[in-house]
Structures are given as structure tokens and as C-alpha cells.
Amino acid sequence: MAKILIGTYEATIYPEAEGYTGAISLGFDPDGKRQRLKRKGRTKTAVKDKLIKAVKDLEAGITASENYTVRDAVNDWLDKGLKDRSERTVTKLRILADRHVIPKLGKAKLHRLRADDVDEWLDELASELSTRTLRDVHSIVKRAIRQAQARDLVLRNVAELVTTPRAPTGGPARRSPGSRRRRCSRPQNPPTSTPTWCSASPPASGPRRLARCAGITSSPGCPAPSPGDR
Secondary structure (H helix, E strand, O other): OEEEEEOOEEEEEEEEOOEEEEEEEEEEOOOOOEEEEEEEEOOHHHHHHHHHHHHHHHHOOOOOOOOOEHHHHHHHHHHHOOOOOOHHHHHHHHHHHHHHHHHHHOOOEHHHOOHHHHHHHHHHHOOOOOHHHHHHHHHHHHHHHHHHHHOOOOOOOHHHHOOOOOOOOOOOOOOOOOOOOOOOOOOOOOOOOOOOEOOOOOOOOOOOOOOEOOOOOOOOOOOOOOHHHO
8 A cells, every 4th residue: 555645635546457546535523433534546657647636626625526527516406596487487497407418428427528529519419500599509518517616516607718609590490398389379359250262363254253352452462353244
């Protein structure tokens, strides 16, 4: 068992399973239980590098586990960060997160997430979602990481460094969950007379005329009615 000093912390590295484990003593908690920070790797060098990074995080006040993921951050934000929002809003955001955030970014370790990862994820979604929905899902990640920052779980919010892309013009319109369908409005004062119809291409003349345009004189392709038509 090798003992090394990392900053002001004493660490040990020892073989375990098919690799090595490094541990740093953090003293004792209020109940008298010993606290240790552990990192694992295939080689001693890899473990030492992880311990050095862990000490830097400790000195910066970061307390998150190495295995804390984007999924964990998003779920924590949905559970704790929306207490002043309506149930409908929370449901909508959870649906967006479950459909577009967690399947693509959820497994990523939060402390390893890069701005490039967020950029690539948004660019991929740009061909599927509207610009408004892209802003919504990007906002979910930014706000989830912002809450993690406030709880000393991560140092930087890399999602804040990324610009939300615009959906390509001419693409299919997408509705975000919870949006209302637009309906065609009917005239407030519908005509009281019996509806009439008009053939788009009526015969030029003859007794078997198809155009019946009683009372209509300005419709395209519809000739003015003559006395014989009435």
C-alpha cells in the first residue's frame, strides 16, 4: 500500500480486483464515522490523476460523487427546483426531459460534460424540433446544472456557453407537449341564405350549365347570373 501526499491530504493507493483503488481520508463525521474519498482505475497513475482532480474539486467546494450524471441533475431539478410552478408546467418539462434530454445526455458524468457535447446534442435535435422547443430543452439542461452549481455539485455550467440553434426553415412544424391545437375560426355572422356552389370550370354555354351562382357575382371562375339561370 503506497502512501502519497496530495495537497494537504494524505492518500493511499492499493491493488484491488483487476486494478487499483486510491483513498483520501477526510476525517470523521459528527457521528464519529470515518469519511473517505475513493477513486478507482486500471493503473496507479490513473488513480493518482483522479485523486488529484478530486482534491482540486474539494478545494473548490465541489462535493458531487464522480458518478453524478446529467440524468441525476435533471431529475433533482425537476423534483426540487420547480416548487413554485404549476403541476401542468412540471408535467410538460418532465415529458420534454424524458423524450429529448435524458436519452441523449443522461448517462454523461456531469463533471465531464463539455460544451461541445451540448452543442452536438442540440444540433441533432434541430432537425426534429421547432425553435421554441429547442429553447425549452436547452433551458432544462441549463437550469438543472445551475441548481447543481448552487449545491456545490459541479464547478461550471457548460450549457450556458452554448447558443440554442434555430430549426431549419421549411421543416415540419412541431408542437411541444401540452400545446393547444389551433382551430379554424368560423365567421361570427354566417350567411343566412342557403349555401351555393360553383364549378371551377363551368361550360361556356348550353342548357346543361353546372354553375349555380345565385347571389354571387365576384367569385373567380363564376360568371354573373343571367335571368335564364334564376
